Amino acid sequence: MNIPTDLNSYVRVLKFATTPEWEEFSRVALIAGAGVFLVGMLGFFMFVIMSYLPGGL
Template sequence: MDVPLELSAYTRVLRLASTPSWEEFSQIAKIAGAGILLIGLIGFVIFLLMSGVTSVI
């Protein structure tokens, strides 16, 4: 493990990184929120299906 090499790589990444504009942040937040809601909806549908299947058996 070469510590100076790793530190230089980290500082290079930090120099290239920039704060996103409000539009970029807003778009990323909307997409992430939609993904979370979609996964939650899929989980809820699976829960309803499994509840229906177990009540029939």
């Protein structure tokens, strides 16, 4: 592991990185939020189903 070479490559990547525009950021945030919501609802429905089955918690 060559630390100076690694740091140079990290700096090179950061120079190319840009801040996203508001439209791109809001679209990514909306999609990520929808994914979190769907996974949460799936877990909730699994919990409800398992609660009503015999031997559930």
